[in-house]
Amino acid sequence: MADMPDPDLETAAAVPRLPDEWAGDTRERLQSAILLLLMAGLFLALPFVLSIGSVVFLPPVTALVFTIILAPLADRLSRIGLPGMLASLLAILIMAGGIVAALGLILQPAFAMVDQVPDMLAVVSRRFAEWRGNLAWINDFNRQLARLMGHSPREVVLASPSVIEQVAFATPSVVLEVLVTLLMTFFMIETRLRVQRRLAQSAHSANASVRIARVMRDVQDRVAGYLLTVALINLGIGVIVAGGAYAFGLSAPIMWGGLAFVFNFLPYIGPLAMMALLGLVGLGTASSVSVGFVPMLAFLGLHAIEANFVTPAILGARLTVSPVAILVAISFFSWIWGVPGALLSVPILLIIEAMLDNLGRPNVIGFLLGEPLFRPGSGLSR
Known part of the structure; x- marks a missing residue:
């Protein structure tokens, strides 16, 4: 009697086997997915950890x-x-x-x-009294609405320590x-x-420590070069603002130049704060509203020229940072660390971007479409 074929062996032979490279890709994607989930959890928990442990x-x-x-x-x-x-x-x-x-x-x-x-x-409130008078009907409408709903406006005063006490405690x-x-x-x-x-x-120039040192040196050169260039630009802005404050008759022109120098390190938010201060002092000391707006408008024109022409021409496209990333960094670090976090937000963003350029940027969208999770960094190919 002839040997009958084993059906189990035929079934096993009929099942296609995955190539070794496919199995390796599946394993790598599984590891990348786990890493992506860990990164997402770390990103969600990081603000609370940094805020609580700010000290x-x-x-x-x-x-x-x-x-x-x-x-x-x-x-x-x-x-x-x-x-x-x-x-x-x-x-x-x-x-x-x-x-x-x-x-x-x-x-x-x-x-x-x-x-x-x-x-x-x-002085500012007196000059804008006529403008507030034109909007008095809004307050009357709120009072009538509160009376119809049976609610009477109440003023709540919270006792808080004075500024001197807060400074003494801190x-x-x-x-x-x-x-x-x-x-x-x-x-x-x-x-x-x-x-x-x-x-x-060291005679061993190809080990991992030397490569890490090269990456850190590149990060240092890029970040320090950016901050030094921005500091020189801000110094020029401060000198021009000090001269303008002296020409407009504002008191302490060196102070105004120093404030412009410091505030310009905080993109978008700093110039807005500088404009608010110039507007307050101008309206509070000038003879008319139109004259009081001149220092603020002059600084606005100076900032527009610096932000749109001077800084991009000096820094170039290689060191240009995304405005959205800057605003997100400022809001994130000012939320967890207050004013020090706002001042440190741009340098921290520059350090992170420089390290990602050298070590590899996350490719989340491409990973969902089958690409690797990290793109190779430009610094590794040098």
Whole structure:
């Protein structure tokens, strides 16, 4: 009797086997999907973690930004023969001295101007009284509507500590955080100089540590170059604003130039705040409404020229940052860290974009269509 064919073997032979490369792609996509879910969960939890632990996370992030900004200066000081620790300390002292000098030029006249704000507001309210009179029917309508609904308007006054009390309570913690940030900056710069010196003496130039050092050096060069260029542009804006404030007869023109220099580091939000201050002071001190609007309109024209012609021409397309990304970064970091977060938002965004350009950008939409999750970074191909 002839051997009968085994039906199980025939069925197994009829089932097509996936090629090895298909199995590998499926495994890679599964790992990428798990990584994508982990990234989404981290993105959702990160704001709450950073907000609650701001005392822990804000100093190292600020120190990292300061390290990237001061690293070129520390490198120059180290090249002229200074020891690493002395170069790091001198770079921090130069930065601290510049900040203290700038705050002295800005804050001293600003405190004197704060005392004049109530008088300015009174003048502005008197000049716009006729405009408010034209909108008086809205208040009458609200009163009639509240009376018909049986509700009477009530004024609620909440007791809150004064500004002096708030400053007195916040000063010890602020001083402690500043000291911790400066110490972290010093050790980061000093450690970075020692690591660079050790890598330069290493004979193995193809290992992972050297490649990471190259990536970090590229990130540092791009971010520090961008911030230095923007600082020079803002310095020119500050000089022009100081001259314009002197020409318009505003008090403390150096203060106005310093405010323009500082506010211009905060894109979109900073110029709007500068325009609001110029409008308030102009309307509160000028002889008429039309004359009071002149400083604000002049700054608006200066900012339009700088933002649309000067900055794009100097920075170029390579260092241009998306306006949407800037606004999202400002709103995100100001939400979790307040004013320090708003000031750090653009440098943090630049660091993240520079690292993604070197290490690879997430390709979420392409991943859903079958492409890899990460595009290769431009810095890896160099």
